[in-house]
Amino acid sequence: MAEHVVLFTGPMGAGKTAAIASLSDIDPVRTEAANTDRVTADKATTTVALDYGEITIGPDEKVRLYGIPGQTRFEFMWKVLMRRAVGMILLVNNDNPDPIGQMLYFIDYFHELYERGGAVVAISRSDVGLGPTREEYYSALAAARPGLSIPIFSVDARSPEQMKIALFSLILNIESRAAVPSRYEEPRQ
Structure with a gap:
């Protein structure tokens, strides 16, 4: 069975834990502790190591879902987890300043990670505040x-349906980039 690793990245409170829980075929593994930074994200707990789930996307294909802590003090872990990943779903909290x-x-x-694989941006909490529009994200x-x-x-x-759209878009992005080199890459032999 082919297995791939996708990272769920983004700041604390963007929805990485929820996204993995909505996609995973197994009960997700969570490593949460009490949140001591209620100013950055007003939530009771936060991920301190990683979240882990799995989803089978075909008869012989599985994706391992790794959610990384969003605080920069955990950057040392980001580099380690990035090595095995084929791509990332970047969650951004639209209600953030x-x-x-x-x-x-x-x-x-x-x-x-983007250059060797692919990326998708998933904007969460768009329904809560008056944050930027998708067009403003694209423009920026x-x-x-x-x-x-x-x-x-x-x-x-x-939402499992919405997160599956993001995940399958990432997979298609990775597959299309592998098939057709970008202008920044040397052609593959």
């Missing part, structure tokens, strides 16, 4: 990273 800045930060940090990404094409979705991270 600077969601576009957060998106750009994580795109920059995980650029190696195009201005900051010309030539970078990443699908951007508005999602409810708790």
